[in-house]
Amino acid sequence: MLIITCPWCGARDESEFICGGPEKPPRPENASDLSDGDWIDYLIVSPNPTGWLAEKWWHANGCGRWFTLERHTVTHEVRPFSGDDVSGEAVSGEGKHASHP
Amino acid sequence: MQRYSLFSLARNALTSHRNWQAAWRSPPLRDHYDVIIIGAGGHGLATAYYLAKNHGITNVAVLERGWLGGGNIARNTVTIRANYLRDESLPFFVKSVQLYEGLGRDLNYNIMFSQRSMIDVVQTYPKMRDLKRRMLAMDIYGSTYEPISVAELRRRIPSLTGGGPDSRLPIIGGMVHPNAGVARHDAIAWGLARGADDYGVEMHQNTPVEKLLRRSDGSIAGVATPRGDVFADRVAVVVSGHTTTLTETIGLRLPLRTYNLSAFVSEPVQPFIDVVVNCPDSGFYLSQSDKGELVIGGATDPQQSFRRGIKESVFEETVSGMLELFPSFKRLKLLRQWGGSLDFAHDASPIVSKCDVPGLYLSCGWWGGFKAVPAGGLTLAHLIATDQPHPLIESFSLDRFNRLDYVIESGLTSTR
Known part of the structure; x- marks a missing residue:
């Protein structure tokens, strides 16, 4: 069982939350200009790292807030989301969406 | 290959079971094969077996990260069934159950198949x-x-x-x-490995593939392992959960989680x-x-x-x-x-397909893949040998996503 820190309520038991899946890049503003391949890539391809993954969580049985945190897909360790860049690229030094150990 | 029978059991009992042959060889790893199959699980071994048996392609290496039969083939609940709904998947799983019915005899190996409903x-x-x-x-x-x-x-x-x-x-x-029924998971892996080995296929355990290698023209060149690079014109990735871990090493993005x-x-x-x-x-x-x-x-x-x-x-x-x-x-x-x-x-159905990288074949997205082992191997072997999809898996190609032509199947355990 994970202990998840809701930005509003603080540390709570995982059973109060529903996982909303991995954080995806923002919706392209120029969707109509994209090639079919890029658009379909945006629609269906999600990050699937063996490592840290930015994830959306919903405090469904609590305050109802949606927020983003980072969870390690091998150890299930949880830590606060380290940035607002969700382009899927690694940020400053340590890989946010993580490499393959 | 030493055939197993009641007589061979009796004969070996007389010599205190000291004369049984190893079920498969452990030859040295060469640096070139016609086909490399990554993953000696059920699907990988079945693919190797049918490549050799149905297509005569025997210069094949099956590379396994751990030990043979230690992956998902040993981690499932051994249920074999074909209660699906869609025209795309039903014939495939019906065929797989039929293949299971004859697999023990085919392999001369007791897979303990029990069609118990x-x-x-x-x-x-x-x-x-x-x-x-x-x-x-x-x-x-x-x-x-x-x-x-x-x-x-x-x-x-x-x-x-x-x-x-x-x-x-x-x-x-x-x-x-x-x-529906159950079968012995180890026996599937060992029987298929023994059958493939008999045709000359090589199984290499403790040989993790670290990354895929591409040629300058973009086609697949082989794989890198701690035991050295191994080259082949055709490489099949049959590694279940770690498919994206491998394909990302050549920048191939797949709709898998x-x-x-x-x-x-x-x-x-x-x-x-x-x-x-x-x-x-x-x-x-x-x-x-x-x-x-x-x-x-x-x-x-x-x-x-x-x-x-x-x-x-x-x-x-x-x-x-x-x-x-x-x-x-x-x-x-x-x-x-x-x-x-x-x-x-993305649509919860399997992918058995070519991809944008010439020579690279994928078998992934299996969800309850144990029941699909024989038909998955049969069809992937056909795809590798002929470069054309077997009729049973035409709908499971990777390019279905480009057409947003999903196979939404309710026969999956995940659909509840």
Whole structure:
């Protein structure tokens, strides 16, 4: 069982939350200009790292807030989301969406 | 190959079983093969076996990260069934069950296939409608589903004492799938490996593939391993949950997410359940192994995971669902639990396909892939040998996503 820190309520038991899946890049503003391949890539391809993954969580049985945190897909360790860049690229030094150990 | 029979058993008994041959060789790793198959699981070994048997391609290396038969082939709940709905998937799984029926004889290996039927315990009307709809579709393709009454359900599964009229979800009926059964998972891996080895295929254990190698023209060149680079014009990735881990090494993005699916077994008890029991509305299924253990499975973890373990919340949910229908199981001790990594395609159907990298073949997205082992191997071998998809897997190509032409299948355990 994970202990998840809701930005509003603080540390709570995982059973109060529903996982909303991995954080995806923002919706392209120029969707109509994209090639079919890029658009379909945006629609269906999600990050699937063996490592840290930015994830959306919903405090469904609590305050109802949606927020983003980072969870390690091998150890299930949880830590606060380290940035607002969700382009899927690694940020400053340590890989946010993580490499393959 | 040393054939197994009652006579060979008797003959070797006379010499205190000292003269059995190894079931497969352990030759040195060469640096070039015609085909490399990454992953000596059920699908990888079946692919190697059918490549050699049906297509005469024997210069093949199967590379395995751990030991042969130690991956998901040893981490499933050994259920074999074909109760699907869609025209795309039904013929494939019907074929797979048919291949299982002849596989033991074909391999000269006892795979302990026991076609004991699966019984669905239905507790909601939407599920009953879904299963009756599947029954009609299955009729078309020669697979069978038969509705039975609650009384008949309780007669066939006497330990099913919960789910009465006053319970939260009363049982409203059952469906029997007589084509379903179980087989011995190790025997599948070992029998296929022995069969492939007999044709000259090489199995290399403890040979993890670290990355894929491409030529300057973009086509596949081979793989990098700690034992050195190995080259081949055709490489098949048959690694279940770690497909994206490998394909990302050459920048190939796939619509897959990896989840952990867990299972557990009870202590061995006297035989008392002679069918596979599936309770889709309560979220679990079970069968009794030849050793007497109850093999119990439930839902996947609710988040992506590469950890092969059991998640407490999933375990609790599975057990509480089971105890509502089988209250007497409260007294069973649970012995072992385990998990396996599965990759889940965007539409939850498998992918057996070529891709943008010439020479690279993918078999992934299997969700309950144990039942698909023979047909998955048969069709992937056909794809590798001819570069054309086998008719049974034309719908499971990767480019279906480019057309947003999903195969939405309700026969999956994940659909509840």
